[in-house]
Amino acid sequence: MEGQRGEWSGPRADRAGRGARHRRRRAGVGLAVALMVLATDVVAGSATAAPPPALAPANVGPVGAAAAEAPAGATGTTVVQAARRSALTAGVRERRLRKGETFWLFGRLTVGGSPASGRDVVAQRKRPNESGWRTVGRDTTNGSGRYRVRIRAGAVYEYRAIYRGSSTAQASWTPRIGVRLTTADRSMTSRAEQMGVAVGRPTSGLRQVTRTVVSRSYRTGILVKVTRSGRARTWWVHGGILSQYRDRGGAKGRLGAPVMDPLCGLARSGCVQRFEGGVLYANAxxxxxxxGLKGVRGEVVAAARSQVGYTVRHDPDNGARYDWHSKYNAWARTDAPWCGLFQSWFFKASGHPTLVPQSTTWTAYRDSVRRNRPTGSTPRVGALAFVSYVASGEASHVMFVVQVAGSRIKVIHGNTGGGGRLPSGRRGVVEQWVPESQVLYYAYPRY
Structure with a gap:
């Protein structure tokens, strides 16, 4: 009755005014409660805007450690009409693994209580004493809402899965799952049990390959048990890696026995695997x-070498597109000159994208390397070699060093004619020897 205050006066008017205000407050509280109830069905979340803890679903995986926690930065209460509640689970078959063994983080996503198909689920990991999470894989849920992300054990990590939500479904995440490393022996039988359906049923008997190596064929590849210094390990070799391994003589050849499982799920469905005598790479x-190089450097070199022979034609009539547009340009979604893009690609394709900048222009790549990586004048395998082909003398091209011999270095580089090695009108990825004197400076990734 605020509009009639000027016409009313005295105690009755005061009591009537207080009664009206009290009724309005009660109505407002009732409306707020109703909206809060409604909000439990309409709050949506994402990696940066997830439901607050009071509205978050209880996500309990088959194997859980700590209570579910919001992804970093997951605050806010953005309201989206018709967003339904989601729930995500996660588990592993075994929580004590040998370094280098493959395992799967698996689970199920439901939205509104029903299986959610065609949704992206992201797997993340961090060390127990770290605060930030790093994405290590992803999968799309099947018709039953199930997902499975392949991971290679490398250290003591905590893992979790995240569904980032959509305009019609809330975000959800799982409790942390701790995976520890062990040095205990791993028999072939134990390894087959740990991998389950991923390796499938055996398709052959045991084969004594060498005095210390035994193998057995399974539906999806071979398991190789290696005994060194009285300790047994069993590794998995499969896919394009397996065919290469057999072509090179297997454990009896130069490669010798595997020293860990392949790292897969890389760019172009790539896999890279370490052996006693070097590294193999294969993609889809x-x-x-x-x-013949080993460790991380070997994985990077193998991924780079897999691209040698790729070429593109000069296209002067392409409009705004860079004249030598390559598949690396398409991958990076940029029309910039691609010698640096190629390096970003093969470092990522080997599973080590943080060792060099993932930049989309040449100048950004060059300048970021200068700011963030040690530089010097000594050639080293795995170094980035910067050269100049412009009048200013500024670095205008980069190569990757794979061998050093006296005053020469062997390099792999992209967006080059290879000093006449490629036909006129073509540029590509070349592996060649060049004089070390050409190099302005080297930059050293932290392997």
Whole structure:
């Protein structure tokens, strides 16, 4: 009755005014409660805007450690009409693994109580004493809402899965799952049990390959048990890696026995695997490569070498597009000159994207390397070699060093004619020897 205050006066008017205000407050409280109830069905979340803890679903995985926690930065209460509640579970078959063994983080996503198909689920990991999470894989849920992300154990990590939500479904995440490392023996039987359906049923008997190596074929590849210094390990070899391994003589050849499972799920469905005598790489495009180098450097070199022979034609009539547009340009979604893009690609394709900048222009790549990586004048395998082909003398091209011999270095580089090695009108990825004197400076990724 605020509009009639000027016409009313005295105690009755005061009591009537207080009664009206009290009724309005009660109505407002009732409306607020109703909206809060409604909000439990309409609050949506994402990696940066997830439901607050009071509205978050209780996500309890088959194997859980700590209570579910919101992804970093997951605050806010953005209201989206018709967003339904989601729930996500996660588990592993075994929580004590040998370094280098493959395992799967698996679970199920439901939205509104029903299986949610065709949704992206992201797997993340961090060390127990770290605060930030790093994405290590992803999968799309099947018709039953199930997902499975393949991971290679490398250290003591905590893992979790996240569904980032959509305009019609809330975000959800799982409790942390701790996976520890062990040095205990791993028999072939134990390894087959740990992998389950991923390796499938055996399709052959045991084969004594060498005095210390035993193998057995399974539906999806082979398991190789290696005994060194009285300790047994069993590794999985499969896919394009397996065919290369057999072509090179297997455990009796130069490669010797595997020292860990392949790291898969990389760019172009690539896999890279370490052996006693080097590294093999293969991807879904049919690109394969071998290097006698070992460890992380070997994985990077193998991924780079798999691209040698790729070429593009000069296209002067392409409009705004860069004249030598490559598949690396398409991958990076940029029309910039691609020698640096190629390096970003093969470092990522080897599973080590943080070792060099993932930049989309040449100048950004070059300048970021200068700011964030050690530089010097000494050639080293795995170094980035910067050269100049412009009048100003500024670095205008980069190469990747794979061998050093006296005053020469062997490099792999992209967006080059290879000093006449490629036909006129073509540029591509070349592996060649060049004089060390050409190099302005080297930059050293932290392997």
């Amino acid at each position: 495009d049919g690109a394969t490569a071998f290097t």
